[in-house]
Every structure is written in structure tokens, then in C-alpha cells.
Amino acid sequence: MSSxxxxxxxxxxHLLTLEGMDAAMLRGxxxxxxxxxxxxxxxxxxxxxxxxxxxxxLFFEPSTxxxxxxQLAAKRLGADTLNFNVATSSSSKGETAMDTMRNLEAMGVxxxxxxxxxxxxxAALAAGAGAATRFINAGDGxxxxxxxxxxxxxxxxQRKGGDFSRLKILIAGDVKHSRVARSDLHALRALGAGxxxxxxxxxxxxxxxxxxxxxxxxxxxxxxxxxxxxxMLRLQRERMEEGLVPSLERYFRDYGLTPERLxxxxxxxxxxxxGPMNRGVEISDAVADxxxxxxxxxxxxxxxxxxxxxxxxxxx
Ligand code: CP
Numbered sequence: 001m002s003s004x005x006x007x008x009x010x011x012x013x014h015l016l017t018l019e020g021m022d023a024a025m026l027r028g029x030x031x032x033x034x035x036x037x038x039x040x041x042x043x044x045x046x047x048x049x050x051x052x053x054x055x056x057x058l059f060f061e062p063s064t065x066x067x068x069x070x071q072l073a074a075k076r077l078g079a080d081t082l083n084f085n086v087a088t089s090s091s092s093k094g095e096t097a098m099d100t101m102r103n104l105e106a107m108g109v110x111x112x113x114x115x116x117x118x119x120x121x122x123a124a125l126a127a128g129a130g131a132a133t134r135f136i137n138a139g140d141g142x143x144x145x146x147x148x149x150x151x152x153x154x155x156x157x158q159r160k161g162g163d164f165s166r167l168k169i170l171i172a173g174d175v176k177h178s179r180v181a182r183s184d185l186h187a188l189r190a191l192g193a194g195x196x197x198x199x200x201x202x203x204x205x206x207x208x209x210x211x212x213x214x215x216x217x218x219x220x221x222x223x224x225x226x227x228x229x230x231x232m233l234r235l236q237r238e239r240m241e242e243g244l245v246p247s248l249e250r251y252f253r254d255y256g257l258t259p260e261r262l263x264x265x266x267x268x269x270x271x272x273x274x275g276p277m278n279r280g281v282e283i284s285d286a287v288a289d290x291x292x293x294x295x296x297x298x299x300x301x302x303x304x305x306x307x308x309x310x311x312x313x314x315x316x
Contacts, residue, residue: 145183148180168226168229
């Protein structure tokens with residue numbers, strides 16, 4: 001089946017989504033990221049990989065981890081980097097995202113890393129660009145955050161091994177509005193996760209087919225029983241104003257991950273969170289900073305994963 005993110009020979013052209021990506025391609029990217037881990041943290045040995053290439057981070061929404069790690073990843077591969085600042089750009093005068101992209105492309109940008117509030121916005125920009133320009137989706141609406149999905153799979157694999165069929169994974173919190181959850185679900189299915197549980201209040205669970213073949217519950221204590229990994233999600237606080245959550249205190253009582261609750265999971269279960277965390281809302285300080293947390297490992301893996309993706313799209 002043809003896909004806008006693949007070349008006709010099946011190689012990756014853009015990274016727009018993990019949906020439809022097979023296990024072999026996912027594992028190839030994870031293996032490349034694993035081998036790049038030392039260089040992702042320091043060192044000069046990869047600085048010729050993207051020499052002469054230009055990578056632009058084009059973020060229409062805020063970011064700490066994704067934008068910074070893409071910048072570092074591109075620099076550690078030797079690319080020129082352009083950090084486009086939407087707030088001080090002509091976007092504020094009404095220039096469209098497509099015109100913005102095309103003007104930057106005309107300056108010699110080879111690869112755009114794009115975050116946008118609208119579902120499908122990154123794919124639309126890719127469709128409007130020249131054939132040689134590459135796009136990486138850094139989060140579009142509530143649809144996709146593919147590099148977050150990859151770094152989550154790498155973090156799981158490092159701690160739990162490569163046979164996902166033995167694993168029970170829980171995704172908990174504001175699933176409905178989460179592009180991270182959707183990318184994680186695509187990857188977990190492709191990699192053959194044994195059981196995927198999803199938990200949250202009914203108002204924050206999607207009913208659009210996203211959760212097909214998952215075990216879905218609103219009972220957080222039951223959901224935690226015997227799991228190998230808990231993937232917590234950020235409560236998107238604007239949902240308070242929409243009336244989808246009665247209060248932050250009530251949310252923490254029903255869906256906050258505390259040390260007492262975590263004891264229901266396997267004793268060696270890991271705790272993940274994509275960040276930014278709402279401490280005291282979906283996760284307690286003691287869990288976020290505790291021995292089972294791999295949250296900062298996820299962040300480190302983000303640099304390696306982003307190096308691997310840019311290398312796959314741009315090198316050679
Ligand atoms: N996980 C993540 O996307 O974080 P940022 O919004 O800080 O990039």
C-alpha cells in the first residue's frame with residue numbers, strides 16, 4: 001500500500017505517523033537509536049553524518065523536550081540548524097504555515113521538524129513542499145507524536161527486553177486528547193504487546209476506535225494490577241474549563257499515581273511520562289522522582305531516537 005511517508009521502495013521519506021509502520025521498520029529505527037546513544041549524549045564522532053544539511057524546527061506550539069532534543073540531535077549529526085521562532089515571525093502578521101514553510105525551504109532547509117495544533121497539518125505541509133524536502137512530525141493536534149512513540153518503545157525495550165508479547169502495559173490519564181497515547185498504541189500493537197490496558201475517566205477516553213483491542217477501564221487500582229509498565233499522560237488542564245474533570249484534587253484522588261497505588265503493579269514495573277508533568281495532579285512527586293521512574297531516561301532516549309530518524313531520512 002502506498003504511503004506519503006514512504007519512498008516507492010519502502011524506505012522512510014518523511015516521519016508523519018507510526019500508524020501502519022511494521023515491526024521491522026520500528027525495530028530498525030530503535031536499533032539505530034540504541035547504537036547512537038553514546039553519541040547522543042556527547043562526542044564528535046557523528047558530526048559528519050549530516051554535514052551540509054539544514055534542519056529547521058518549526059513549532060507553532062510550545063515545547064521543551066521535543067524542540068531541544070531535535071536541535072541537539074541535528075547538531076550532533078553535524079547539520080546546520082534553524083530554530084524558527086513563531087512568536088517573533090511574520091506568522092503574527094497572518095502569514096500562513098504553508099507560506100512560512102515555502103519561504104524557509106527557499107533558503108535551503110532540507111528537513112522541517114514541525115509541531116502544529118491541527119490534526120494533519122504536518123502531512124499537509126509535506127504535500128506542499130518540494131520532492132527533496134523531508135518532514136518530521138513533532139506533534140499534530142491530538143493525532144500523532146511519532147518520535148515520542150519511538151523513544152517510549154526504546155525506553156520500554158531497554159528495561160523490559162525486546163519480547164513485548166510478555167508485557168502488560170497500562171496507559172493512564174487523558175487519553176482522549178493525547179497524541180502521545182495514539183503513537184504509543186500504534187507502536188505497541190505493531191511490536192506485539194501482550195496486553196494493552198487503558199484507564200481514565202469516561203470523559204477523557206476516546207470513543208472513536210482508538211482503543212480497539214485494548215482492555216479499557218475507569219478503575220485505576222484494578223488497571224494497575226500486575227502491569228510491567230505504567231505510561232502516565234499529562235492532564236491537559238484546559239480540560240478543566242471544558243468541564244471534563246470536576247477538580248484537580250478529585251482527579252488526583254481517582255487517577256493520580258502514588259507509591260501506594262504503584263504497589264499494585266509488578267514490583268519491577270517502570271513508570272513513564274512524556275512530560276511536561278503536572279505533579280500532584282496525575283503523578284505524585286514520590287513516584288515521579290522514585291526508583292521505578294524512567295522519565296529522564298525517556299528524555300535522554302529522545303536525542304538518540306531523533307538522531308536515528310534524521311539519519312534515516314537525510315543521510316546518504
Ligand atoms: N513530550 C513532549 O512532547 O514534551 P514537549 O511538549 O516539552 O516537547
